[in-house]
Amino acid sequence: MGKAKILVVDDELIMRESLAGWLERDGHQVDKAASGEEALKLLENTKYDILLLDIKMEGMSGLEVLKKVRVSDPEVAVVMITAYGSVSTAIEAMKNGAFDYLMKPFDPNELGLLIDKIIDRQERDRENLFLREEYRERTRFESMLGQSRLMQEVFRLIEDIATTDSTVLITGETGTGKGLAAKAIHSKSPRHAGPFVAVNCGAFPEHLLESELFGYEKGAFTDAKTSKKGRLELAHGGTLFLDEIGEISMRMQIDLLRVLEDRVFYRVGGTRPIEADFRVIAATNKDLSQAIRDRTFRQDLFYRLNVISIVMPPLRDRKEDIPILAEHFLRRFRQETNKDIDKISREAMDEMMLYEWPGNVRELENAIERAVVVAKGRTILPEHLPIFAPEHRTVPKGKSLREIEKAHILAVLEETNWNIKKSADTLEIDRSTLYSKIKRYGIHRPD
Ligand SMILES: Nc1ncnc2c1ncn2[C@@H]1O[C@H](COP(=O)(O)OP(=O)(O)OP(=O)(O)O)[C@@H](O)[C@H]1O
Ligand SMILES: [Mg+2]
Numbered sequence: 444m445g446k447a448k449i450l451v452v453d454d455e456l457i458m459r460e461s462l463a464g465w466l467e468r469d470g471h472q473v474d475k476a477a478s479g480e481e482a483l484k485l486l487e488n489t490k491y492d493i494l495l496l497d498i499k500m501e502g503m504s505g506l507e508v509l510k511k512v513r514v515s516d517p518e519v520a521v522v523m524i525t526a527y528g529s530v531s532t533a534i535e536a537m538k539n540g541a542f543d544y545l546m547k548p549f550d551p552n553e554l555g556l557l558i559d560k561i562i563d564r565q566e567r568d569r570e571n572l573f574l575r576e577e578y579r580e581r582t583r584f585e586s587m588l589g590q591s592r593l594m595q596e597v598f599r600l601i602e603d604i605a606t607t608d609s610t611v612l613i614t615g616e617t618g619t620g621k622g623l624a625a626k627a628i629h630s631k632s633p634r635h636a637g638p639f640v641a642v643n644c645g646a647f648p649e650h651l652l653e654s655e656l657f658g659y660e661k662g663a664f665t666d667a668k669t670s671k672k673g674r675l676e677l678a679h680g681g682t683l684f685l686d687e688i689g690e691i692s693m694r695m696q697i698d699l700l701r702v703l704e705d706r707v708f709y710r711v712g713g714t715r716p717i718e719a720d721f722r723v724i725a726a727t728n729k730d731l732s733q734a735i736r737d738r739t740f741r742q743d744l745f746y747r748l749n750v751i752s753i754v755m756p757p758l759r760d761r762k763e764d765i766p767i768l769a770e771h772f773l774r775r776f777r778q779e780t781n782k783d784i785d786k787i788s789r790e791a792m793d794e795m796m797l798y799e800w801p802g803n804v805r806e807l808e809n810a811i812e813r814a815v816v817v818a819k820g821r822t823i824l825p826e827h828l829p830i831f832a833p834e835h836r837t838v839p840k841g842k843s844l845r846e847i848e849k850a851h852i853l854a855v856l857e858e859t860n861w862n863i864k865k866s867a868d869t870l871e872i873d874r875s876t877l878y879s880k881i882k883r884y885g886i887h888r889p890d
Contacts, residue, residue: 665710
């Protein structure tokens with residue numbers, strides 16, 4: 444059986460000492476407090492597993508202490524100690540989140556059994572949380588696919604930097620997998636058993652982002668009825684993911700810079716400096732160099748964040764990843780919808796290979812999801828893809844001549860309803876040349 448860190452709170456010296464003595468004899472680490480006030484002070488700086496709390500004390504009652512502790516430190520298990528005759532208060536305490544209560548007088552064995560039960564429960568909770576997290580993290584990284592040289596480089600970089608504790612800045616267009624990369628770094632890092640706490644900086648107005656990040660003390664503002672830990676504190680021991688960092692205000696940039704430099708911060712309305720140990724990963728689809736030139740992003744913060752940088756390549760620069768990604772999403776949505784679809788037609792795949800994917804992997808994911816929903820047979824055809832709609836049929840820009848030519852030939856063939864002569868005339872090439880190009884590019888007439 445594991446050992447616990449326990450705080451004994453009783454204003455009666457004899458009771459306090461004998462409780463502490465029994466617990467120490469069982470190998471636990473014990474601190475003592477003679478009043479509720481003293482207990483709260485100790486709780487501010489030390490993390491206890493168990494709190495033994497006398498209900499009836501001079502000054503602050505055990506019940507009051509319990510209520511405060513439930514807010515400030517929800518994980519600690521509280522056992523109330525009550526005298527015969529005050530069972531109703533003990534029940535009141537249970538309603539307020541106490542783990543259990545002991546009635547005086549009790550024998551040391553009873554106490555020992557209860558402590559063991561709590562330790563067992565806490566160990567199991569922690570284990571479950573760990574297993575759940577670990578499973579999620581593992582499947583996450585494995586579900587990040589890419590066979591292109593560009594993605595292989597990204598994977599190698601992720602493996603390398605995961606072992607360091609440096610701050611990372613991930614940039615890239617929307618939907619390129621920045622969020623996924625951040626989680627992959629965390630799950631490969633020595634901090635993987637710790638929390639991965641993400642904050643979407645673009646999703647909050649300034650004052651809300653502040654209390655979201657730093658937390659707040661009770662009474663810091665009108666709605667602050669209780670105090671609350673911020674994401675920085677919650678990320679202790681793990682990774683803090685600052686998503687859409689390009690969206691934060693100039694004032695928040697200063698606050699954040701200070702935290703990154705000193706690793707110490709204050710809750711909103713608080714005076715107690717808080718230290719938390721977390722690794723920072725930030726991401727943005729903004730061009731931060733431009734933002735620095737525009738004076739909307741601080742250069743010093745940029746340097747703080749950009750210790751290591753990862754650039755997620757757009758999907759159009761790694762089209763060889765499209766087939767495996769498409770198959771992967773097909774498998775996933777087939778499972779989710781229970782539909783009997785297991786193929787992507789050659790033509791549909793050609794379409795996808797030609798398309799530019801401005802929304803990157805997320806857009807591909809959505810396209811496959813939609814196709815699975817609208818398809819009738821076992822095969823995904825071009826007409827099931829939203830990109831087949833005429834408004835999306837633009838000639839790809841900035842791509843290889845080969846791709847532009849293929850797309851153009853396909854467009855002309857469709858325009859003429861696959862009349863080879865008309866198509867050849869429009870393209871101003873002869874029919875045999877058109878045939879050989881159709882063959883070379885693997886262009887197929889949709890059934
Ligand atoms: N390499 C990949 N393998 C499998 N799925 C991927 C890959 N890259 C991205 N995805 C999927 O595409 C979607 C978008 O990825 P993610 O949210 O990480 O992108 P992002 O760059 O953070 O986008 P945004 O800038 O819009 O926040 C997610 O559903 C993600 O699971
Ligand atoms: Mg994202």
